[in-house]
Amino acid sequence: MEPIPLVHASLGERELSAVAEVFASGWPAGQGPKGKALEAQLAQKYQVADAVAVSNCGAALHLALMALGVKPGDEVIVADYTFPAPAHAVRYLGAVPVFADVRADTGTVDPRAVADLVGPRTAGVIAVDTVGMPADYAPLQAIADRHGLFLVEDAACAVGATYRGREAGALAEVACLSFHGRKGATSGEGGALLATDPAVAQDARLRSSFGIGSIFDMGKVVGLPIPEFTEIGYNFKLSDIAAAILQVQIGRIGELLARRNAVAAQYAELLADEELLTLPHVPEDRTHAWQSYMVTLDSSVDRAAVAADLRAQGIGCGHGTWATHVQPVFKSGHACPVSADLFRRNLAIPMHAELSVSQVERVVDALRDSLRAHSTSTRVLGGAA
Numbered sequence: 001m002e003p004i005p006l007v008h009a010s011l012g013e014r015e016l017s018a019v020a021e022v023f024a025s026g027w028p029a030g031q032g033p034k035g036k037a038l039e040a041q042l043a044q045k046y047q048v049a050d051a052v053a054v055s056n057c058g059a060a061l062h063l064a065l066m067a068l069g070v071k072p073g074d075e076v077i078v079a080d081y082t083f084p085a086p087a088h089a090v091r092y093l094g095a096v097p098v099f100a101d102v103r104a105d106t107g108t109v110d111p112r113a114v115a116d117l118v119g120p121r122t123a124g125v126i127a128v129d130t131v132g133m134p135a136d137y138a139p140l141q142a143i144a145d146r147h148g149l150f151l152v153e154d155a156a157c158a159v160g161a162t163y164r165g166r167e168a169g170a171l172a173e174v175a176c177l178s179f180h181g182r183k184g185a186t187s188g189e190g191g192a193l194l195a196t197d198p199a200v201a202q203d204a205r206l207r208s209s210f211g212i213g214s215i216f217d218m219g220k221v222v223g224l225p226i227p228e229f230t231e232i233g234y235n236f237k238l239s240d241i242a243a244a245i246l247q248v249q250i251g252r253i254g255e256l257l258a259r260r261n262a263v264a265a266q267y268a269e270l271l272a273d274e275e276l277l278t279l280p281h282v283p284e285d286r287t288h289a290w291q292s293y294m295v296t297l298d299s300s301v302d303r304a305a306v307a308a309d310l311r312a313q314g315i316g317c318g319h320g321t322w323a324t325h326v327q328p329v330f331k332s333g334h335a336c337p338v339s340a341d342l343f344r345r346n347l348a349i350p351m352h353a354e355l356s357v358s359q360v361e362r363v364v365d366a367l368r369d370s371l372r373a374h375s376t377s378t379r380v381l382g383g384a385a
Helices: 013-025 033-046 057-067 085-092 111-117 137-147 198-207 240-251 253-270 303-312 337-345 357-373 378-384
Strands: 050-054 075-079 096-100 122-128 150-154 174-178 191-195 293-297 346-349
Touching: 013 033, 013 240, 033 050, 033 191, 033 240, 050 057, 050 198, 057 085, 057 150, 057 174, 057 191, 057 198, 075 085, 085 096, 085 122, 085 150, 096 111, 111 137, 122 137, 137 150, 191 198, 240 253, 253 293, 253 357, 293 337, 303 346, 303 357, 337 346
Parallel strands: 075 096, 075 122, 122 150, 150 174
Antiparallel strands: 050 191, 174 191, 293 346
């Protein structure tokens, strides 16, 4: 049967046309006219002081922490249940990631866990919009304000989501976006830093280009400008090819999110009575971007066996995301039991804007059969008999 991939990028003729324009312009590298236009588009969309287009969300997090003054030995509280990019960014600067447990219903960082972890060396908090679900920013901002901490929103998965009517990406003083191939808007790879303080964005933009700024801009100056390297920087620029693709994709967010919402609604309807899993919970004060659709399997289910069944039928699936505190590079004595439990029991099933109604039905049928085949629940086994 035709494979049903876990993820699929919605790229087409409009994106190809935008790339052709870049080829014709003669400037495919970073921080050129398309990159500047994308940054202006993002700043306007998210109503922030400035936006910096970069190579990926990990780079944006790294630049954000540098601009916010994180130093070796500082502690930064990070959401535990996520791709570990926030903890990596903290470690890059010689600081210490302190892992905060998450809510069992949403998988987003628990503000109560954050409050309990604030100490004398705490510099700030990185909240994560877990697989497209915005975190609880009102209580998190209150904690940050009370203790004089920065708050960074890792909105890598949440383009198009909202919290109390505000867009994910505009929920903290600094936000970081991802445009990886599985996101709601994509250029294959890419990211952006959004800042309410223009000084933060200025610092990030300079450091993203080896500390010397835009070569494209320098090329327009009459004479021979010779930049000086006054800061250690990085090559985190986003190419104008990717920026051109993203200009189209940002304009398509509403269309693509509507398709993902339809897929999520179909899953919710077809799996509503399934006793061997729990569906994603979306609180009334927010909307989900559906980067991923994760179900939480009953503890009686052998997740690995279910995944093997689905993949054998050409249906993509995955474990979801990570409990960062149990990864070997970050392992410490601090426990995050809710995150660890979700890491063991969550299963990601196909979610993207190109899924058809019949494909979703096929996924659900295969999933139901496999759950029953690989559950030790006596209640289910008895019912089947």
